[in-house]
Amino acid sequence: MRPVVALLLFASLTLAACQREERDTRPQSALGSGEQPTPVTTLEPGGQRPYPTDNKAASFEANAFHLSEGKRLFGWFNCSGCHANGGGGMGPALMDEKWIYGKSMESIHATIRDGRPNGMPSFRDKIPDDQIWELAAFVRSLSGNAPSSAAPSRNDDMMVHPSENRMPDAATLGKSP
Amino acid sequence: MKQATQLAAFCGDPACTDRPAAFRKHLGVLTATLLVCAPLLTAASEAPSTPAISPPAAAAPPDDGQWAMPAKNYASTRFSDLAEINEGNVKNLQVAFTFSTGVNKGQEAAPLVVGNTMYIVTPFPNVVYALDLSKPGAPMKWKYEPNPEPAAQGVACCDVVTRGAAFADGRIFFNTLDGHTIALDANSGQPIWNAHIANINIGETITMAPLVVKGKVLVGNSGGEMGVRGWVKALDAGDGHVVWTAYNTGPDKEVLIGPDFKPHYDMDKGKDLGVTTWPPEAWKIGGGNVWGWISYDPDLNLIFHGTGNPGPWNPDLRPGDNKWTSGIFARDPDTGAAKWFYQWTPHDLHDYDGINEQVLLDMKWQGKPRKVLVRPERNGYLYVLDRTTGEVLSAKPYGPVNSSKGVDLKTGRLIENPDKLTGTGKVVRDICPTASGLKDWQPSAFSPKTGLLYIPHNNLCMDEEGVEVNYIAGTPYVGMNVRMIPGPGGNRGAFTAWDIAAEKPAWSLKENFPVWSGAVVTAGDVVFYGTMEGWFKAVSAKTGDLLWQFKTSSGIIGQPITYRGPDGHQYVAILSGIGGWAGAIVSGDLDPRDATAALGFVNVMKDLKNATTAGGTLYVFRLP
Numbered sequence: 001m002r003p004v005v006a007l008l009l010f011a012s013l014t015l016a017a018c019q020r021e022e023r024d025t026r027p028q029s030a031l032g033s034g035e036q037p038t039p040v041t042t043l044e045p046g047g048q049r050p051y052p053t054d055n056k057a058a059s060f061e062a063n064a065f066h067l068s069e070g071k072r073l074f075g076w077f078n079c080s081g082c083h084a085n086g087g088g089g090m091g092p093a094l095m096d097e098k099w100i101y102g103k104s105m106e107s108i109h110a111t112i113r114d115g116r117p118n119g120m121p122s123f124r125d126k127i128p129d130d131q132i133w134e135l136a137a138f139v140r141s142l143s144g145n146a147p148s149s150a151a152p153s154r155n156d157d158m159m160v161h162p163s164e165n166r167m168p169d170a171a172t173l174g175k176s177p
Numbered sequence: 178m179k180q181a182t183q184l185a186a187f188c189g190d191p192a193c194t195d196r197p198a199a200f201r202k203h204l205g206v207l208t209a210t211l212l213v214c215a216p217l218l219t220a221a222s223e224a225p226s227t228p229a230i231s232p233p234a235a236a237a238p239p240d241d242g243q244w245a246m247p248a249k250n251y252a253s254t255r256f257s258d259l260a261e262i263n264e265g266n267v268k269n270l271q272v273a274f275t276f277s278t279g280v281n282k283g284q285e286a287a288p289l290v291v292g293n294t295m296y297i298v299t300p301f302p303n304v305v306y307a308l309d310l311s312k313p314g315a316p317m318k319w320k321y322e323p324n325p326e327p328a329a330q331g332v333a334c335c336d337v338v339t340r341g342a343a344f345a346d347g348r349i350f351f352n353t354l355d356g357h358t359i360a361l362d363a364n365s366g367q368p369i370w371n372a373h374i375a376n377i378n379i380g381e382t383i384t385m386a387p388l389v390v391k392g393k394v395l396v397g398n399s400g401g402e403m404g405v406r407g408w409v410k411a412l413d414a415g416d417g418h419v420v421w422t423a424y425n426t427g428p429d430k431e432v433l434i435g436p437d438f439k440p441h442y443d444m445d446k447g448k449d450l451g452v453t454t455w456p457p458e459a460w461k462i463g464g465g466n467v468w469g470w471i472s473y474d475p476d477l478n479l480i481f482h483g484t485g486n487p488g489p490w491n492p493d494l495r496p497g498d499n500k501w502t503s504g505i506f507a508r509d510p511d512t513g514a515a516k517w518f519y520q521w522t523p524h525d526l527h528d529y530d531g532i533n534e535q536v537l538l539d540m541k542w543q544g545k546p547r548k549v550l551v552r553p554e555r556n557g558y559l560y561v562l563d564r565t566t567g568e569v570l571s572a573k574p575y576g577p578v579n580s581s582k583g584v585d586l587k588t589g590r591l592i593e594n595p596d597k598l599t600g601t602g603k604v605v606r607d608i609c610p611t612a613s614g615l616k617d618w619q620p621s622a623f624s625p626k627t628g629l630l631y632i633p634h635n636n637l638c639m640d641e642e643g644v645e646v647n648y649i650a651g652t653p654y655v656g657m658n659v660r661m662i663p664g665p666g667g668n669r670g671a672f673t674a675w676d677i678a679a680e681k682p683a684w685s686l687k688e689n690f691p692v693w694s695g696a697v698v699t700a701g702d703v704v705f706y707g708t709m710e711g712w713f714k715a716v717s718a719k720t721g722d723l724l725w726q727f728k729t730s731s732g733i734i735g736q737p738i739t740y741r742g743p744d745g746h747q748y749v750a751i752l753s754g755i756g757g758w759a760g761a762i763v764s765g766d767l768d769p770r771d772a773t774a775a776l777g778f779v780n781v782m783k784d785l786k787n788a789t790t791a792g793g794t795l796y797v798f799r800l801p
Contacts, residue, residue, distance in 0.1 A: 075644065077647070077649065077652075078647065078649050078654075081646075081653020081654070081655050082653055084771050084776070085658075085771045085774075086768065086771050086774075087768040087769070087771025087772075087774025088765060088766075088768060088771075088774050089761065089765070089776055090333060090334060090335075090653065091331060093765075093767050095770065095771060096766075096768045098766070117327050118327045118328070118330050118331065119327070119329065119332065121328075121651060157644055157658055158640065158642045158658045158773075160658060160772040161770050161771045
């Protein structure tokens, strides 16, 4: 009996050590709807008020599975046609430190869902809400705004820029500010 | 036909890409001899008074000193008879006046001059300005703001450019990015009609300059990167109603192919090829757009227009010849009926749009007088076609080409290089020329005095990888990762004078950046063009020697013109303002770390941000 117990104990310990980030393949859509207001400016008469963050933003943001799904969807929904692999083209660059409409998960989610006036199409009803969050998380990784432990580490295609997990924060380009 | 295939081995002679001093000296002597012998030579030739190669008179009437359409005349020679500014005195040119267009995007348009007024149209938001040339400093006479939809900017593939307006019968006709053709009273700037003909929600925009022929305004759509089905329309110049629409894919009756259609080559013969040379339904999103130049031959009563690349760029999704993309149509301007077609690049693999300018000339070809059409094509060949039939008389590379191995003059077919076939999941390296072609839209100029065609062009190669792509209406339909690199020699641009009769370059100048501006040549034997650093240059039409240059405030990608001002003197005008596909890295503030930005162009233009900044300004020059 004893060796079996020991083995079981050993096995459970090893398995526990192997525990990885959860693959949240079906996040609960009930949490967070992305419908709360998202400011497009930091200018507010009298000073900025805090806005509630979206529950979904946090659950999608630093998650490797969602980030890699976001990378796949970025090509799938033709984002790459307009933004290339982040460097831009018909649409602006997404890997630089410049943001027109804000770099928060909520802002990027709103950009994709509702579109923006100077030529960003609205993907409402075309892309399921969860996938929009995945895209938003991936967009942030292009400018180094995702933990390197979670960001995609390789391309299946021609390498056209350093992989997302090696992307320096665009605001500082790796230098301390 | 003694030589069925013309091999793409370009220019063994180093003199044609690089002109060492010895060569230049040689040329100088040659020119001198030519000059001395000129009367003798003309006396000896059979037609003493007319030059050996000249545009048909009906398509290039005697110069009136105005500039009423971007190509100068229906033959598209961009040649001016004005000679006050010449090789000897051009070095004295001075700025007469300048004018800010107020738009920081690529200025590809040609200014127009009619009577005492200059007209310019800006990139999006497509403002039209009329400047009064009879008053000092050319003050604004009127301005017209069409207020196009801002969303159109997102579906314009390669910056939000326009290539200009056209003047006819007291009206200015121009197109807006969001798909309107508008007629203005040239005197007052009041709109006369406004026709909404293209839909941005399926990715259509309009960037070309219209051409007015026999009371019809000819306009085509852009959108070859968005899965847009290409067309050209004729609008009534009087009230803007659509007289005819010719599609460039689909069934014959929509392509306006009927009993009059007589293509020269077998590959273009058959029923409904615009459907059968595609996988089922693919022609509906197959490109073949008309966003470049149209020429018109009044004697033959034919218009000639090219057709853009097939969509998507990834060729695996569209096996077949993909008619009628990347080719050229001759059509009856009254009905749109097709007369002939020739396909430069069947089943295009590299985004070789076939929309460049066609220069109409009459010349002797192998002893016989021929009506020809000269086309420096995106795929790298300088084509001479018989414009009555579409037969290819000559197709020689005018720069480095390895994507194909020549043109088979028996079948008319481009001979693909099997080493450069693109496809899904395959990276193919060092393909020359690039997607932007050995030459893109930037129009060349022809001088009957020298018999030379002055070609502004690129010298670039690229790596390509086909990737999967979904069709979502109104979004890009490309399916290709592209990264461009400088071509052989490292100079990314060149300005080449091509001897049409001899089928070879007379001289060629290297430029650091692609030469994305048009050219103009004058009877004073001066050629003008601009560089992406912002230099506006005058070179000798005979030798290419640099005679004068002026640094403008931004990179030049516009079309120079020359005209006689109200004071009787000759002026030269150019819009400066970086942008366009090649300059999108600056005008769109793109990130050079992504090799595929701007469809791969950014990779080869990384240093442009350090060479120039955005800003649209008109410059006008004259002698002191």
